[in-house]
Amino acid sequence: MVVLLLLCVVLPLTCGQQEESSGPADRFVCSPVINIPKQTCSGHDDNSESLDTCLNTIEDLERHLDKEKKRIADLEQRFASLEGQQLKAKLGTAANPGLSCKEIKDTVDQAQDGLYHLRSQEGIVYQTYCDMTTADGGWTLVSSVHENDIYGKCTTGDRWSSTRGSTTNYPEGDGNWANFYTFGSVQLATYDDLKNPGYFSINASDVMLWHVPNNTPLFQYKSAAYLRYYTTDGFLQQYGGSLYSLFKDHFPIVYNGGTGNGPAIPITWDNGNDDLLKSLLAPNVLSEATPGFVHFCVFNNEKAPHAVCPGLKYNGGNVEHACIGGAAYWAELAPRQCGDFAGKDWSGYGTHTGWSSSLLELESAILFFYR
Numbered sequence: 001m002v003v004l005l006l007l008c009v010v011l012p013l014t015c016g017q018q019e020e021s022s023g024p025a026d027r028f029v030c031s032p033v034i035n036i037p038k039q040t041c042s043g044h045d046d047n048s049e050s051l052d053t054c055l056n057t058i059e060d061l062e063r064h065l066d067k068e069k070k071r072i073a074d075l076e077q078r079f080a081s082l083e084g085q086q087l088k089a090k091l092g093t094a095a096n097p098g099l100s101c102k103e104i105k106d107t108v109d110q111a112q113d114g115l116y117h118l119r120s121q122e123g124i125v126y127q128t129y130c131d132m133t134t135a136d137g138g139w140t141l142v143s144s145v146h147e148n149d150i151y152g153k154c155t156t157g158d159r160w161s162s163t164r165g166s167t168t169n170y171p172e173g174d175g176n177w178a179n180f181y182t183f184g185s186v187q188l189a190t191y192d193d194l195k196n197p198g199y200f201s202i203n204a205s206d207v208m209l210w211h212v213p214n215n216t217p218l219f220q221y222k223s224a225a226y227l228r229y230y231t232t233d234g235f236l237q238q239y240g241g242s243l244y245s246l247f248k249d250h251f252p253i254v255y256n257g258g259t260g261n262g263p264a265i266p267i268t269w270d271n272g273n274d275d276l277l278k279s280l281l282a283p284n285v286l287s288e289a290t291p292g293f294v295h296f297c298v299f300n301n302e303k304a305p306h307a308v309c310p311g312l313k314y315n316g317g318n319v320e321h322a323c324i325g326g327a328a329y330w331a332e333l334a335p336r337q338c339g340d341f342a343g344k345d346w347s348g349y350g351t352h353t354g355w356s357s358s359l360l361e362l363e364s365a366i367l368f369f370y371r
């Protein structure tokens with residue numbers, strides 16, 4: 001008991017709870033900050049020796065505490081200096097988005113096909129698919145053109161032509177080939193239309209197109225794409241570095257307007273070939289189309305522009321049966337050809353006769369990549 005009282009003189013806060021309380025519970029304001037091992041200060045009859053031992057123990061503890069305080073201060077200093085070092089996360093992650101898949105491919109060792117984070121010139125962060133392997137990789141998925149309902153003539157989902165009906169009131173249709181509107185998401189590029197900020201903000205040289213059956217899941221886009229091809233001549237640099245600038249500043253998609261047909265760029269096949277493409281096109285277009293190109297802004301006999309002829313150059317006037325995207329008005333039997341896939345079903349749904357393409361082509365999305 002003497003020892004206990006001595007301790008209470010030195011460290012009152014540690015002792016209150018051990019005291020048989022004779023008053024109200026809150027008489028002793030105690031918290032068990034330091035636990036003194038019980039045996040340290042007991043077991044001696046000589047009081048003064050006990051006191052010495054206890055004081056030594058407390059000094060030891062204080063020294064120990066000082067050492068620990070110093071260690072914590074050191075750690076805090078090291079942590080602060082690490083924070084100041086601007087530790088950069090890997091390019092293409094959410095913490096450090098890239099400007100394009102090309103930049104990531106050029107920066108990150110052994111970058112694989114898949115999803116990456118990018119940021120637009122304006123600072124908008126988005127996720128998209130990068131093809132890091134085709135012809136040395138660095139391809140950014142920027143858009144897809146998908147026909148959700150060929151019977152719906154310029155209705156819901158016809159974002160690459162008109163969602164506001166067949167009309168000459170809007171000579172550019174929805175205008176999405178040449179504006180900053182975005183829609184869709186990377187994992188739904190074969191379920192619906194896609195347009196991300198890369199479409200207008202990446203400074204690119206070439207395009208790659210994939211024909212992918214509708215409703216193909218994200219990680220099968222490439223293997224399911226029965227036609228894959230790309231340009232190699234850097235043509236986009238002549239037109240501002242994107243399809244946005246090509247259509248906006250050089251070949252506007254405007255009914256009965258614009259500056260005439262745009263360029264037909266030769267392609268290199270990655271999967272498929274001229275013959276496979278021909279076997280999928282409407283039979284009647286074969287005499288008017290030359291496979292092995294991608295052709296931009298092509299007007300038909302009735303002055304309706306088509307944004308893209310995927311895989312071919314169109315030499316005749318019946319463009320609407322092989323080319324996609326456009327404005328809001330196709331005169332022939334209007335609104336019969338109004339929509340993202342125009343007149344691909346002219347001789348029946350997927351019949352692959354006359355002016356109708358094969359069912360596979362009718363029910364596939366066209367995916368666009370930049371590099």
Ligand SMILES: *[C@@H]1O[C@H](CO)[C@@H](O)[C@H](O)[C@H]1NC(C)=O
Nearest residue numbers: 202203204237240241242245
């Ligand atoms: C795109 O990049 C090229 C080459 O790096 C450069 O010369 C050109 O000015 C850039 N264009 C735009 C629109 O930023």
Ligand SMILES: [Ca+2]
Nearest residue numbers: 149150152339
């Ligand atoms: Ca439609």
Ligand SMILES: [Ca+2]
Nearest residue numbers: 146157158340
């Ligand atoms: Ca569509």
